[in-house]
Amino acid sequence: METTMIDENRTDSIHTNRLMQGLIRLGWDQTFQAHLDKMNQPTRLPARIIGVRKNRFTISQGDKPRLATVAGKLHHNPDERFPVAGDWVTVADTVIQTVLPRKNALVRGAAGSRGKQDEAPSRKQVIAANLDTVFVVCGLDRDFNLRRIERYVTLVYNCGLSPAIILTKADLHAHPEAIAADVEGIAFGVPIHLVSAKERSGLLELESNLSAGRTITMIGSSGAGKSTLLNRLYGAAVQSTGAVSSSDGKGRHTTTTRDLIMMPQGGMVIDNPGIREIALWDGEDGTAHAFPDIEHFAQECRFSDCTHLHEPGCRVQEAVANGEIEPDRLTSYHKLKRELFYLAERQQKSAERVEKEHWKAIALKVKEIKKKKRKGWKG
Known part of the structure; x- marks a missing residue:
């Protein structure tokens, strides 16, 4: 025994x-x-x-x-x-x-839940959880767009996560290094990697993100090369890939599910379907991290509550006039700030409505108890 x-x-x-x-x-x-x-x-x-x-x-x-x-x-x-x-x-x-409680989560406004332009989304979508790094994947073809990259980086920072920008299809561009320099100018301090999955260049530099126990997720538009990149890093075809349309440069959603894939390097990768609508959700103001150049000049404005639109003594507007900040970058900054403002307003109103309904339910319960007591006393 x-x-x-x-x-x-x-x-x-x-x-x-x-x-x-x-x-x-x-x-x-x-x-x-x-x-x-x-x-x-x-x-x-x-x-x-x-x-x-x-x-x-x-x-x-x-x-x-x-x-x-x-x-x-x-x-x-x-x-x-x-x-x-x-x-x-x-x-x-x-x-x-x-x-179990999450360490973190990549969250965006659910697609199709926005009304007017710049209006905050009404629903959220949790894309993935418990991450170490988020790969923002952008192809150096018709997919490339600096303003979109700014939005992705802001989204990632809003969620308290660390981004890395992966510029795929480097073999399709005549001067990929110049494009990488442009990205460095709008993504200060963010690791930027030039990759050609076709020629297998730049892949080795990504290996450190795939060490044992680490989890990354990849986000980007359809046709940006996420699945091809994953296949090259894995060393075999683990995700299907599709061609990009020659008419509009857009890819089809070859990835339609979210899978966590164990990599031979020891880490894990969560591939995601392509994102067409990059709606912010989390109320944290990620613009402070995504636009440190504008935030730096903002400290020198005459007024501490300067909106950088029309106030006298605005150092940000002066920097635009002097060529220190690109006008399009400031426009993008204002757009994202407006979205975050509307988002905070919507969430505050939602919280107040929930609180009001909570106390209304309590009041009805108390009223019901008093009514029963009165009936018992009369009896």
């Missing part, structure tokens, strides 16, 4: 060690372990979301992936986090019970 118990304990220990090793390969760390310990639910095991197809999920504990469903409370309770690619969850059998 004693020998049997020792063998069982040894088997349990081996299984636990294997599970922990698998989780660590997927990025599990002490932060997530602390959240799990606090829940004190030993029958639920941790797993990571590695695939999302509408409401179908693929989970992994570092071994063979499994399909999983979501517990009803995650569908019906708006206060519960709903799982996305990169999330850590607890599972009972193959049912996702809880989404």
